[in-house]
Amino acid sequence: MTAAAESSRPVTRASEVGSPVIALDAMGGDRGLDVTVPAAAEVSLEVECEIVLVGDERDLRDRLAQHRHDAKRIRIEPSEGAIGMGASPREALAAQPRASLPVAARLVARGSAVGGADALVSAGNTGAVILACAESFSRMEGVSRSALAAVVPTERRRGEKEDPFSLLLDCGATVRVRARDLVTFALMGASYAAIISKNPRPRVALLSNGSEPSKGTEEIVEAHKILSGLRSIDFIGNVEGVDIPRGTADVVVCDGFTGNVVLKMLEGVSETVRDLARFAYRSKLAWKLAMMLLATGLKQIKTLTDWQQYGGAPLLGFDRTCIKAHGRSGSRALRNAIKVAARCVRQDLAGSIAASMTELEGRAPSR
């Protein structure tokens, strides 16, 4: 333990039984070790969990020594190299089986009881993260497709913490879905939202091109019928695009193609508004003054569109938890991703999803 590792805050110890073990892909993301190590160090001082940093051993030791951390809560698992952010997932994973991402995924697959971990956190190549999980984890019973669930900023707030966001899934793991997939996405999303927003009965909706049950693709119409018959979730029917920023539903369910377009469009909109504001700022004295006066208000809007505070998107459908942080994540986003992963383990997300599947299994044939 280095001097930097001495914490002045009172902390409980990771050695306590049942403390979540989080495997962090320390080499992943646009900024790699520059953000993963500080994030892990800081979380170790705050949260009762163990973090396994998976990456180049010497680099990790050197960097860790530079940050105050709780050495009892951090360990290092050596790996070789990293999967490139722009690499083809299948080829890269086949060529680099010892890279940080697949090593971390296998560690989680093994489980914390036998020296592995409980959950994976990675800011790496999204396709590679999904594939690494598919290769190492088992799919939950009754789930045939996984879903990536992202948060989108909304006007309406929800849950005990008054979160100003709703959950959108799938955001790109499954481009083409069947009705049954949409139904499992709805159940998984509801379980996750209940844990993450402390919202015991989130309102779940299908995204469609009209609110009537007859609207949408045939998969949506069929999913609408099945969901209407389930008592375990609060299904409010179809919502339209206009309801996404409003926040009419707490969980919005769609196929991965639509979710990807929606999510990226929201990114584009924030970017455009920011650019317009910046341009205006430069152009006029009155604008400059106005912007100064508006500073606090703009901060409110920034908070609303600031994905960093929400940590990352869970990959749902596997027996293990995986939180995919944004590739551009800074240390704060990664800290939040680790905390979210720990909360999912502690509150048994997988068990909660499995329980909600029981009703579906009893009612609809698995096809």
Next chain:
Amino acid sequence: MTAAAESSRPVTRASEVGSPVIALDAMGGDRGLDVTVPAAAEVSLEVECEIVLVGDERDLRDRLAQHRHDAKRIRIEPSEGAIGMGASPREALAAQPRASLPVAARLVARGSAVGGADALVSAGNTGAVILACAESFSRMEGVSRSALAAVVPTERRRGEKEDPFSLLLDCGATVRVRARDLVTFALMGASYAAIISKNPRPRVALLSNGSEPSKGTEEIVEAHKILSGLRSIDFIGNVEGVDIPRGTADVVVCDGFTGNVVLKMLEGVSETVRDLARFAYRSKLAWKLAMMLLATGLKQIKTLTDWQQYGGAPLLGFDRTCIKAHGRSGSRALRNAIKVAARCVRQDLAGSIAASMTELEGRAPSR
């Protein structure tokens, strides 16, 4: 001709050969006659075209007398009642064959050479407008699905008029598409954009969940291959959601489900930003002052998201032109819709689309 109809401006006469004849569904839209009559009256003083007001004869005569107009450019075609905005299109059209919308559509189908009209403009029930066109018009050769093309505000500007919007199609006419449909949407969208933005060679893209040609549904991947082989349009490949507000492409092509979600989400985003601004405005003196200073800048942003100035969305794929104005259209939006319709007739939109289809017919089998 009433006193109000005397125009002080110099105008050319509609009796000139080849002047476009526009059939206006005068009873359609949320505001019906309150906006359709003033819009027609004003356009008659400005633009060389003839407007056929389709609606209740006596109401139309009474209202028209209250607005200055050029009586030589306006005529009335009697109809009975209106299709309700929330009505089921199929049932309503079957029950009300003499309503303003189907009468106007049949007038256009007949053609201006035999006393009918060249183009339809309606702010009515979208589904009913699409169905009325499908029932009365013929589909263009080589086109098996129609597409509704809406404008979306963008950061980048384009064309001779530096229009700050791009065209998105389909926005809801065809929920499920085949590759061939996406290709025809691309060709039709390019022809329309060339006319409307005076942009002789618009950049056309497919909306997908990644820029690589392999990304998207199998229909998108196949459409990408076909479009890459066409010389008659400037196909720039796939764009993502983030590119929509940026305005990377002049014409963005997608299925009607995705287009509907995208368009309605943009509406929701503007609405949310407006609500936040209004809330802020009420809450603080500094904000009030800032808002006053920002007024001109906000007007810029408002202009960007103001669909009223673009009139309406063309329904493409038929031998006749139809411009669907927003249900909430005011008189200005309707004026613009009528002008756009007249321009499409004058510049032979249908002929331009047919010409671009020739290359496709020669290359790809119609399936």
